Amino acid sequence: MSMKNMLNNGGLKIYANALDSIGNTPLIRLGRVHTGPVNVWAKMECIQPGGSVKDRAAKMSIETALQTGKLQPGQSVVEMTSGNMGAGLAVVCGVYGHPFIATMSEGNSPQRAVMLRGLGAEVVLVPQVNGLPGQVTGDDIEAAAQAARRIAQEQGAYYVDQFHAPHGIIAHEQGTAQEILTALDGSVDAFVAIVGSGGTFVGVSRGLKKHNAAIRCVAVEPKDAEILAGKQIKKKQHMLQGTGYGFIPPLWDPSLPDAFMAVSDEEAQVMRYRLAAEEGLYVGFSAAANVVAAVKFAHSGVLHSGANIVTILCDTGLKYS
Ligand SMILES: Cc1ncc(COP(=O)(O)O)c(C=O)c1O
Structure with missing residues (x-):
């Protein structure tokens, strides 16, 4: 049952x-x-x-990618995150056995990086473009997205791309x-x-x-x-x-x-x-x-x-x- x-x-x-x-x-x-x-x-x-709230998106993204064969067993996953989509993905990737890399603006609170690393994720912190600590701009997250795309290409990781998926x-x-x-x-x-x-x-x-x-x-x-x-x-x-x-x-x-x-x-x-x-x-x-x-x-x-x-x-x- x-x-x-x-x-x-x-x-x-x-x-x-x-x-x-x-x-x-x-x-x-x-x-x-x-x-x-x-x-x-x-x-x-x-x-x-x-x-x-991002756990739902994380779960559906990974399960759909697995079902459609876009994500292969054991393949690395990468995503740009303000911390929450990353934490959700770290949870889901942990359970399904995928290494997970989060790229995140340095402007997001340090607690987010602590939690992500605690969940077994690799965290790549990206310098801010025009935001301030605790205040992350669109330009800051675009810089983090560029880092995620680069890692996906270099490492053959699956890019979740929450803004377009x-x-x-x-x-x-x-x-x-x-x-x-x-x-x-x-x-x-x-x-x-x-x-x-x-x-x-x-x-x-x-x-x-x-x-x-x-x-x-x-x-x-x-x-x-x-x-x-x-x-x-x-x-x-x-x-x-x-x-x-x-x-x-x-x-x-x-x-x-x-x-x-x-x-x-x-x-x-x-x-x-x-x-x-x-x-x-x-x-x-x-x-x-x-x-x-x-x-x-x-x-x-x-x-x-x-x-x-x-x-x-x-x-x-x-x-x-
Ligand atoms: C703290 C927080 N609030 C709200 C949202 C917005 O959620 P959505 O991406 O579904 O619009 C996010 C998204 O990451 C978030 O991290």
């Missing part, structure tokens, strides 16, 4: 391996940082084995969106998510809108780097690591967002502290930005009393300085 999703006598889940525990994350109602007639729910993507979107459309609908019995009124590669926002929004086109999907961006909202970029540096790179992600779908929201570093910092101190949820800056935007949307008057807004807690606070 397959052990996948098997329950033991106490009704607790047991899995054959770590990868089977990816997904099916719980929703937690945020009743302290937000009180009001509209409900704000947080999806706990931060509690997956790699500590972030559809697996993140598919994983979120088939997984995350359906889980949200199931958890709330289909009663979802809005979804709020920040954009990095766009996998989370595009995939979940697509899945939710297929169920009900009236579900409002709100895309979140760092303040003054609101390119998706069609504004000029005033400031490339911000603290919302893993997001807001100042270019439109190649797999972006402009038909999905119903609204855009911008969040400042200061707003995210305050909410990050409040989520920890009041809700017991120690998460990263992009997760906090999502909650800031969800709360603003709850107060916007667009939604009726009792409506449900879902947002994403992207990663654990342990990944930050």
Whole structure:
């Protein structure tokens, strides 16, 4: 009998391996940082084995590459990462027995490199182009992507290429969106998510809108780097690591967002502290930005009393300085 999703006598889940525990994350109602007639729910993507929302994309990328023969048994894998896709890939590659090389901008928090190395990955740190420590720009990640492409060529490694590969979107459309609908019995009124590669926002929004086109999907961006909202970029540096790179992600779908929201570093910092101190949820800056935007949307008057807004807690606070 397959052990996948098997329950033991106490009704607790047991899995054959770590990868089977990816997904099916719980929703937690945020009743302290937000009180009001509209409900704000947080999806706990931060509690997956790699500590972030990117585990789903990592798992689907590697499993698809194995199934299609693009990745051969034992072949090395390389990826450019802000740390989270890398941690997810380190988990998946570990379980499937592939050496994994992560190229990462030096501007990402040192905790990410520590975790990646702890998971057995080789980490290649790439000097920043125009960002600052803790503030990684699009030019910084392009430099890391160039390093990944070079390593793929020189070492014959399989390049995951999260910004061009559809697996993140598919994983979120088939997984995350359906889980949200199931958890709330289909009663979802809005979804709020920040954009990095766009996998989370595009995939979940697509899945939710297929169920009900009236579900409002709100895309979140760092303040003054609101390119998706069609504004000029005033400031490339911000603290919302893993997001807001100042270019439109190649797999972006402009038909999905119903609204855009911008969040400042200061707003995210305050909410990050409040989520920890009041809700017991120690998460990263992009997760906090999502909650800031969800709360603003709850107060916007667009939604009726009792409506449900879902947002994403992207990663654990342990990944930050
Ligand atoms: C901390 C953090 N938040 C949010 C995101 C955005 O996720 P996506 O790439 O699915 O848009 C990422 C992506 O790496 C991330 O690392």
